[in-house]
Amino acid sequence: MRTRIVLLAAVLVLLVLPFQLGTSALTTGTFVVIAAIGATGLNVLTGYAGQISLGHAFFLAVGAYTGAKLGEDLGWSAALWIPAAGVVAGVFGALVGPVALRLSGLYLAIVTLGLVFIGQHVFFNAESLTGGPQGRTFPPVVIGPFDFSAGQVLRVGSLQIDSNGLYYYLALALLAGATAFAWNVRRTRSGRAMVAVREREIAASVMGVDVRRVKVAAFTAAAFMAGVSGALYASYLSFAQPGEWSLLLSIQFVAAVIVGGMGTVAGPLLGSAVVFALPTLLKNLPFLPEEAAGGVSVSDLSSIAYGLLIVVFLVLQPRGLAGLPNQPKEAHS
Amino acid sequence: MTLLEVRDLALRFGAITAFEDVSFDVARGELFAVIGPNGAGKSSLFNALSRVYEPDQGDVRLDGRDFLTLRPDQLAGAGVARSFQNLGVFPHLTVLENVLVGRHHLMHGGIVRCGLGLTGAEERRHRTAALDALKFVGLAGHAGTEVQLLPYGHRKRVELARCLAMEPTLMLLDEPVAGMNAGERAEITAVVSRLRGERHVTVVLVEHDMGMVMQVADRILVLDFGVPIAIGTPEQIQGDERVIRAYLGEPAEEVVAA
Amino acid sequence: MTEFLQLLFQGVSLGATYALVALGFAVVYRSSGVINFAQGAMLLLGAYAVSWLAVDVGLAFGLAVLAATVLLALAGAAMHGLVLRRVAGRPTFVLVMITIGIGIAVTHGVEAAFGPDRRLLGDPWGSAAFQLGGVTINTVKVWGIAVTALALGAYFAFDRYTRWGLAMQATAADEEATLSVGVPVRRVHACTWALAGALATLGGLFLAGFPGAPQPALGDAALRAFPAIVLGGLGSPVGAVVGGVLIGVVEVLTSGYAPASLGTNFYAVAPYIAMIAILLVRPYGLFGVRPVERM
Numbered sequence: 018m019r020t021r022i023v024l025l026a027a028v029l030v031l032l033v034l035p036f037q038l039g040t041s042a043l044t045t046g047t048f049v050v051i052a053a054i055g056a057t058g059l060n061v062l063t064g065y066a067g068q069i070s071l072g073h074a075f076f077l078a079v080g081a082y083t084g085a086k087l088g089e090d091l092g093w094s095a096a097l098w099i100p101a102a103g104v105v106a107g108v109f110g111a112l113v114g115p116v117a118l119r120l121s122g123l124y125l126a127i128v129t130l131g132l133v134f135i136g137q138h139v140f141f142n143a144e145s146l147t148g149g150p151q152g153r154t155f156p157p158v159v160i161g162p163f164d165f166s167a168g169q170v171l172r173v174g175s176l177q178i179d180s181n182g183l184y185y186y187l188a189l190a191l192l193a194g195a196t197a198f199a200w201n202v203r204r205t206r207s208g209r210a211m212v213a214v215r216e217r218e219i220a221a222s223v224m225g226v227d228v229r230r231v232k233v234a235a236f237t238a239a240a241f242m243a244g245v246s247g248a249l250y251a252s253y254l255s256f257a258q259p260g261e262w263s264l265l266l267s268i269q270f271v272a273a274v275i276v277g278g279m280g281t282v283a284g285p286l287l288g289s290a291v292v293f294a295l296p297t298l299l300k301n302l303p304f305l306p307e308e309a310a311g312g313v314s315v316s317d318l319s320s321i322a323y324g325l326l327i328v329v330f331l332v333l334q335p336r337g338l339a340g341l342p343n344q345p346k347e348a349h350s
Numbered sequence: 351m352t353l354l355e356v357r358d359l360a361l362r363f364g365a366i367t368a369f370e371d372v373s374f375d376v377a378r379g380e381l382f383a384v385i386g387p388n389g390a391g392k393s394s395l396f397n398a399l400s401r402v403y404e405p406d407q408g409d410v411r412l413d414g415r416d417f418l419t420l421r422p423d424q425l426a427g428a429g430v431a432r433s434f435q436n437l438g439v440f441p442h443l444t445v446l447e448n449v450l451v452g453r454h455h456l457m458h459g460g461i462v463r464c465g466l467g468l469t470g471a472e473e474r475r476h477r478t479a480a481l482d483a484l485k486f487v488g489l490a491g492h493a494g495t496e497v498q499l500l501p502y503g504h505r506k507r508v509e510l511a512r513c514l515a516m517e518p519t520l521m522l523l524d525e526p527v528a529g530m531n532a533g534e535r536a537e538i539t540a541v542v543s544r545l546r547g548e549r550h551v552t553v554v555l556v557e558h559d560m561g562m563v564m565q566v567a568d569r570i571l572v573l574d575f576g577v578p579i580a581i582g583t584p585e586q587i588q589g590d591e592r593v594i595r596a597y598l599g600e601p602a603e604e605v606v607a608a
Numbered sequence: 609m610t611e612f613l614q615l616l617f618q619g620v621s622l623g624a625t626y627a628l629v630a631l632g633f634a635v636v637y638r639s640s641g642v643i644n645f646a647q648g649a650m651l652l653l654g655a656y657a658v659s660w661l662a663v664d665v666g667l668a669f670g671l672a673v674l675a676a677t678v679l680l681a682l683a684g685a686a687m688h689g690l691v692l693r694r695v696a697g698r699p700t701f702v703l704v705m706i707t708i709g710i711g712i713a714v715t716h717g718v719e720a721a722f723g724p725d726r727r728l729l730g731d732p733w734g735s736a737a738f739q740l741g742g743v744t745i746n747t748v749k750v751w752g753i754a755v756t757a758l759a760l761g762a763y764f765a766f767d768r769y770t771r772w773g774l775a776m777q778a779t780a781a782d783e784e785a786t787l788s789v790g791v792p793v794r795r796v797h798a799c800t801w802a803l804a805g806a807l808a809t810l811g812g813l814f815l816a817g818f819p820g821a822p823q824p825a826l827g828d829a830a831l832r833a834f835p836a837i838v839l840g841g842l843g844s845p846v847g848a849v850v851g852g853v854l855i856g857v858v859e860v861l862t863s864g865y866a867p868a869s870l871g872t873n874f875y876a877v878a879p880y881i882a883m884i885a886i887l888l889v890r891p892y893g894l895f896g897v898r899p900v901e902r903m
Contacts, residue, residue, distance in 0.1 A: 067699075067701065069701055069704065069705075116884070116887075116888065120887060120891055123643045123700065123704065123842065124838065124842075124887060124891065126643065126704060127643070127834050127835075127838055127883075128883075128884055128887060130831065130834065131834075131835075131877075131880035131881075131883060131884055134831070134876070134877050134880050135877050135880055135881065138871060138873065138874065138876065138877040139871075141871070141872070141873075142871030142872065264831070265712075268708060268712060271705065271708065272709070275705060313720040314719075314720070314724075316716075317716040317717075317719050317720040318716075318720065320712055320713070320715075320716035321712075321713045321716045321717050321720065323709075323712070324708075324709045324710065324711070324712030324713030324714075324716065325709065325713050326709070327705060327706065327708065327709030327712075328691060328706050328709040328710055328713070331695065331702050331705055331706050331709070332691060332694055332695055332706070335698075335702070
């Protein structure tokens with residue numbers, strides 16, 4: 018009962034938020050929700066199935082460029098290019114999966130790291146798709162009569178929702194879908210198998226769990242959500258260079274999942290709120306000197322902050338923000 | 351009727367022989383135990399039967415089918431459930447979820463159908479079966495508890511419930527009472543004995559603890575230095591000279607009293 | 609031919625530095641089972657420590673290097689004592705993530721403290737060079753190769769012939785058993801982290817030598833050394849050194865000879881492509897062995 022009230026309150030807050038926030042805060046909020054979609058995917062892979070991945074940025078990029086190709090170059094509707102971004106990224110995830118099967122833990126981390134580097138190399142050089150080092154524009158979301166381009170306003174009765182608000186609500190709807198999907202997976206056969214593989218791979222396989230299939234499924238789902246998140250992210254930015262899809266971005270997602278609480282339902286959103294809103298938050302702190310004045314840059318400061326957050330949470334609060342309200346008793350051993 | 355046939359099984363690590371000349375039959379519904387002092391080759395035999403080690407020679411048939419061509423992850427589908435000596439439970443899953451993992455091979459929902467919430471009926475059906483297995487081991491009241499929060503004896507019972515939920519034709523138990531105190535040992539012994547009595551599961555169990563084996567087994571195979579030295583009912587084994595000598599030369603009564 | 613020799617020399621020189629970096633990874637992995645993603649940050653910190661001590665504080669260069677090495681060794685030990693020791697026994701995944709967190713924080717901490725621009729290293733060699741059979745030999749690179757060889761020799765002698773080296777090997781093989789025979793395992797761990805810090809100083813120092821400089825991107829070199837440890841097999845110091853030299857040579861040769869069709873800066877990803885190809889064939893590296901899983 019209590020959880021339902023909390024859930025209901027959270028949903029209400031998320032729904033009315035655009036009317037309470039100023040434009041800059043809403044922009045940050047939209048980025049947070051878009052990122053949370055990708056973090057939900059990484060949570061399935063890392064939180065449930067226990068597979069380390071530093072390659073999330075690569076799958077975001079695949080989604081982003083799929084969106085650009087289909088939406089801008091070929092003129093498809095966003096109702097098609099957003100899911101297509103997920104599917105194409107998912108296919109790449111399914112291709113990486115088999116490599117992952119052969120490799121355990123740390124080797125996997127390094128290979129997914131390699132994926133980011135090789136991906137960046139390709140993106141920097143594939144000028145026709147990515148615009149090369151100069152970057153390229155990404156299509157705004159247009160679905161039938163709904164145009165999300167900057168400057169457009171949607172009127173619903175007396176309510177007015179601008180472009181920022183539209184992106185926010187679209188992202189929120191997709192996040193709700195991703196969260197429901199992840200939650201359903203977690204409490205049924207597929208998710209149990211993932212946790213079993215994470216905890217004791219051999220025991221799981223003796224129970225008849227096909228470890229390969231479980232890992233490939235987790236990789237594919239994670240990549241799908243990353244692809245959707247990446248397509249939406251690039252579309253909201255409207256312009257991005259290949260440098261955007263860096264190792265740092267991957268690490269931000271890892272940080273979001275850890276800070277929010279690995280394997281929890283609310284974790285990805287809570288963690289994304291902390292990690293991806295951090296730069297804005299820091300920028301608005303009164304005691305920070307202006308960047309131009311030769312002070313410490315906001316990006317440095319936020320990187321330091323989430324680096325430390327990863328450490329602090331893993332050492333002191335491994336269940337993340339989502340685990341704060343209900344601490345379990347100390348485990349017997 | 352014979353369920354499991356083992357013929358001339360042998361396993362060697364280089365020049366060292368883990369066991370050899372092992373032959374026995376297990377009838378359907380029988381509780382068959384393998385015992386022996388430390389280093390007798392019990393664990394190696396168990397690992398060969400559970401397809402972790404590849405035996406160097408011999409033949410194993412389950413229900414007439416060649417058993418040695420199966421991979422470990424095909425065991426469940428072939429109707430074989432096994433337990434682990436050091437507990438094979440998943441600590442961060444609840445008791446019920448642990449048992450449900452045992453029914454993984456009986457269920458069908460893949461990630462897409464699971465994620466879209468289309469497997470509710472299947473989940474409910476198997477939940478009932480899993481709860482039934484939990485009731486059998488007396489843990490129905492703990493269904494929602496994370497396994498890591500349970501004491502050792504309870505965790506072992508979770509593992510047994512999971513084996514049972516797999517609906518196996520053959521259950522392999524690896525030293526089910528190893529490292530337990532007297533109370534836990536009695537608890538687990540009772541559950542194993544009821545497995546055979548009430549559920550008619552065929553069980554092959556490898557165990558160090560003589561007392562437990564004498565209480566539950568129909569027949570016993572005794573290994574010493576990798577070689578079978580006796581096979582028979584508990585009464586026959588208790589009176590066997592070679593067995594008594596193998597167990598540190600103690601008088602038979604003391605061994606049995608354990 | 610001259611061009612080839614020139615590239616080969618540069619490759620060996622770069623490879624020697626990678627070997628130092630990879631050895632830093634390997635010693636930590638061998639004792640704690642952790643890939644230290646903060647190693648890049650330690651390289652950076654090492655190079656900046658030398659630069660700060662030599663340029664800003666004004667120590668003689670040799671003294672600055674010595675002091676920086678000691679400082680970094682302390683930093684490594686502190687990292688173990690303050691953070692990693694507290695999470696001993698948790699899944700490897702957690703430890704690795706923690707080193708990633710530390711790495712990010714330290715890298716950007718250095719950038720915040722010293723700014724984003726290139727700094728002077730304060731070394732006496734600068735761009736000095738001499739010719740040998742048409743090949744340009746930079747003095748700093750000769751020093752780099754010589755110091756690397758010395759450091760590697762010292763490490764292997766330490767590992768082979770001293771009590772501490774033996775204790776490290778024993779700890780790596782079986783921590784509990786080692787503890788039970790009276791070896792202070794915790795101190796052994798601290799010692800390996802200190803060693804990693806010291807190695808990072810030397811690695812960072814020569815990465816920052818001509819034509820490089822102390823700059824925030826320096827730590828990325830550690831990421832390029834990853835393929836070296838993977839090729840060598842995690843936890844094999846000899847493998848790390850061989851892999852390091854190999855990667856350096858491959859990187860420089862590719863930068864010289866790769867056709868333009870492979871894209872600009874192909875050399876930077878070539879080691880990764882080689883690594884993934886090799887891992888598909890040998891999942892535990894060239895010298896690594898599959899760990900035994902207990903039932």
